[in-house]
Amino acid sequence: MILLITALCAVTIIPRIIPAFIVDRLMLPEWCVTYLNYIPYAALGVLIFPGILNAVEHPIHGMLGGFFAVILALLRVPLFFIVLGSIVFVYIIML
Amino acid sequence: MAQTALKKSIMDGITIGMGYLPVAIAFGISAEPLMSLLDTVLMSLMIYGGASQFLVLQMLASSSALAIVIAVFVLNSRHFVMAFKVNYDLKHESFLKRLVLSSYVTDESFAVTANSTREQRTFLNYFATFIIAYLFWVVFSAVGYLAGEWMSDGWIVASGIALYALFIALLVPAVRVHYKYGIVAVFGMILHYILSIIPSFPSGIAIIAAILLAALLGLILERSEVYN
Known part of the structure; x- marks a missing residue:
C-alpha cells in the first residue's frame, strides 16, 4: 500500500511541477493564454458530467443533487453550505 | 494594499x-x-x-x-x-x-x-x-x-455527491460573470459523455481530450467576438 501511494504521489506531482521548469523558456502567444483561461471551466464541466450519474446509487438522485447544488450556487450560498446542503438533500431524496 | x-x-x-x-x-x-x-x-x-x-x-x-x-x-x-x-x-x-x-x-x-x-x-x-x-x-x-x-x-x-457539488459551486459563479464559460463547460460535458460511451476507450484519455477540445471552443468563441 505504501509503495502504491508513493508511486501515486510521483505521478500526481510530476504533471504539477513540470510547468515550473519550462515556463521561463517558453514565450506564449496571446491566443495560448486565452486558451489556458478556458481550461478550468472546460475541466469543471468534464469532471461534473457524466461522473455525477455515478455519484450516488441512482443516476437520477445524482442529477437531482446536482440541480440542487446549481440552485444553491445561483442563490450565492457559500461553498461549504452548497456541498453540505447537497449531501443532506441527496440523503433526504434517497429515503 | x-x-x-x-x-x-x-x-x-x-x-x-x-x-x-x-x-x-x-x-x-x-x-x-x-x-x-x-x-x-x-x-x-x-x-x-x-x-x-x-x-x-x-x-x-x-x-x-x-x-x-x-x-x-x-x-x-x-x-x-x-x-x-x-x-x-x-x-x-x-x-x-x-x-x-x-x-x-x-x-x-x-x-x-x-x-x-x-x-x-x-x-x-x-x-x-x-x-x-x-x-x-x-x-x-x-x-x-x-x-x-x-x-x-x-x-x-x-x-x-460532495465532490460534484463542489465542482458545481466553483463553476456557477464563473458562468454568472460570462455565459461563454457555461457554453464551454456544457460542451465539455457532452464531449466527455460521448467519449465515455465509446467501448474500452481509456477514461483518463477521455477526460483530457474533452477538456482540451472544450477549451478550444472557448478560444474560438472569444476570437469570433474580437472579429465581429
Missing part, C-alpha cells in the same frame, strides 16, 4: 477548505472499510487530489496497482495545464517558489486563483490560499475516516 490582498488570499483558502471539508470527510468515510487510517491520511498528504483519490478507492478492489497508477497519472495530467497557468501568472517569482506552489495545484485552488487580481499574484498570497486548502483536505480526511465508523450507510452514499 498588500495587506488586503493577503487577507483575501487567506479567505480564498478558507473558502476552498470549507468546500473541501465535506468532500474530504466523504473520502475518509469511503476509505474506512478499505484501508488503515495511516494509509488514508498518507493518500491525502501525498496525492492531494479529490477525484484521483476516489478513483483509487473504486479501482482498489478490481484493478492492478499498475492500472491504478496509470489511471491516476492520466486523470491528474490535467493539472499540468493548470499549473502552467499558475506559473505563467507568477513568472516574476523565483523558480523554487513556483516549484513549491505548483505541487499544491488542484482544480479548486486553480479555479479560485485563476481570477486573482494583479496585487494577489505573489508567492505569499498563493501560498496562503494553497496551504490552507491543503490542510483542510488532510485533516478532514482523517476526521471522515474516524466518523465513518459510526455513520449510517445512507449518509455514506449521500456523501458521494
Whole structure:
C-alpha cells in the first residue's frame, strides 16, 4: 500500500511541477493564454458530467443533487453550505 | 494594499477548505472499510487530489496497482495545464517558489486563483490560499475516516455527491460573470459523455481530450467576438 501511494504521489506531482521548469523558456502567444483561461471551466464541466450519474446509487438522485447544488450556487450560498446542503438533500431524496 | 490582498488570499483558502471539508470527510468515510487510517491520511498528504483519490478507492478492489497508477497519472495530467497557468501568472517569482506552489495545484485552488487580481499574484498570497486548502483536505480526511465508523450507510452514499457539488459551486459563479464559460463547460460535458460511451476507450484519455477540445471552443468563441 505504501509503495502504491508513493508511486501515486510521483505521478500526481510530476504533471504539477513540470510547468515550473519550462515556463521561463517558453514565450506564449496571446491566443495560448486565452486558451489556458478556458481550461478550468472546460475541466469543471468534464469532471461534473457524466461522473455525477455515478455519484450516488441512482443516476437520477445524482442529477437531482446536482440541480440542487446549481440552485444553491445561483442563490450565492457559500461553498461549504452548497456541498453540505447537497449531501443532506441527496440523503433526504434517497429515503 | 498588500495587506488586503493577503487577507483575501487567506479567505480564498478558507473558502476552498470549507468546500473541501465535506468532500474530504466523504473520502475518509469511503476509505474506512478499505484501508488503515495511516494509509488514508498518507493518500491525502501525498496525492492531494479529490477525484484521483476516489478513483483509487473504486479501482482498489478490481484493478492492478499498475492500472491504478496509470489511471491516476492520466486523470491528474490535467493539472499540468493548470499549473502552467499558475506559473505563467507568477513568472516574476523565483523558480523554487513556483516549484513549491505548483505541487499544491488542484482544480479548486486553480479555479479560485485563476481570477486573482494583479496585487494577489505573489508567492505569499498563493501560498496562503494553497496551504490552507491543503490542510483542510488532510485533516478532514482523517476526521471522515474516524466518523465513518459510526455513520449510517445512507449518509455514506449521500456523501458521494460532495465532490460534484463542489465542482458545481466553483463553476456557477464563473458562468454568472460570462455565459461563454457555461457554453464551454456544457460542451465539455457532452464531449466527455460521448467519449465515455465509446467501448474500452481509456477514461483518463477521455477526460483530457474533452477538456482540451472544450477549451478550444472557448478560444474560438472569444476570437469570433474580437472579429465581429
